[in-house]
Every structure is written in structure tokens, then in C-alpha cells.
Amino acid sequence: DTEVTQTPKHLVMGMTNKKSLKCEQHMGHRAMYWYKQKAKKPPELMFVYSYEKLSINESVPSRFSPECPNSSLLNLHLHALQPEDSALYLCASSQEGGGRDDYGYTFGSGTRLTVV
């Protein structure tokens, strides 16, 4: 299995809703990432989990809450989002949890989130 699987593919939520995005990989990768991508822009890093511990939080608002239940799973819990949070949310994984990466990241296909 050489994939990162994200669910759901599309999500529409109201500003008072609570929802979760899920990400799964079975490649034995030790680092997992959440990115936010706006149209025609590069991905922006949100969170990094290294060996199941949160190692980087890029000053993301608390309405986004990450969780790493085990080495294969990564969740992003969403609450009280704003319309400007509408974007493509990408999950990625990499072999090592620190230092230079020589292998490249594996990205999922993303969740297209619309906040109404």
C-alpha cells in the first residue's frame, strides 16, 4: 500500500457545525502532516506529527484541532469555522520524523471543504 487515503473527499459545513477530516497511511511512515491549499497557491503547512507527537503547529487557529490516534491515522477536527477557511485540505506522510527528507512526501487527494 503506497497511498494516503483521505475522507471525505468533499465536505460542506455551516459555521456552527463540528466535523472531522480523516487521513490514513499504511506505509510505516513516521511523520504525518496537514496542509491547507487555496486555489492557485502552494500548500501551507498547518501541523506536523512526528512519531505520533505534535512537533509543529504553524500558529493555526484553535478552531482546527489535530489528533494522531496511532501511527497510521491522523484526524483534523473542525469547529466554528469561517467562510475563509474554505479550501482543499491535504494530508501527507513521510518516512522520517525529523531532519532532511530524501524520499519525498506522499500526499492524499485532499478534502475539498466549503464553509457556508
Next chain:
Amino acid sequence: GNSVTQMEGPVTLSEEAFLTINCTYTATGYPSLFWYVQYPGEGLQLLLKATKADDKGSNKGFEATYRKETTSFHLEKGSVQVSDSAVYFCALSPSIGNNRLAFGKGNQVVVIP
């Protein structure tokens, strides 16, 4: 800090034309360099990589050479197809500090039949 610069603007070309997308980088130490491709409605896919100076990465007819003297990693393909239409991102993984991948702004490539 670490940064990646890609040439501005979309690239439009005819099928079977030669493609070049420029990428230069700024980094301390010896980063690894990558090209990622994003097809419409999808996530990013690793296209090719190079981990040391003078390494050439290649895949699907695309090539890029790690040039330390010019801090560049330009992407080339000799004969593009309509199916190569996508957004291409150059990226680096730094050798110093934590594992943050630095992306360029990306280039939209449109291949016309």
C-alpha cells in the same frame, strides 16, 4: 531562511513542444530537492527528486539536475503531451532544522493539442 523561487506566470505551449520550468533555491547546508505535480482536482504527486549536487532526477520523460553552483533545479521535458497539463511545484527539504518542506509558488502548465 529556506526558500524556493519559480518563474512567474502560467506556461502555455503546444503538444510536442519542449518544456522548461525554472526553479532556484536559497538554503543553508545541503537540501534535498523535489518536483511535485498536481493534476486538476487531485493532491500533489512526487514527480522526481535529487538529494545531492549533480544528481539528475527523472520520471515520465521529465528531468531535473541539482546544480549547487547556480542553486537551481530546473524541470525539463522534451515533448509534452496534453496529459501533462497540471500545476508543477518545486520544493526543498532542508538539511538544517526541522522537517518543513519549502514550496515554490507553482506554475500552471497548459498544453494545447
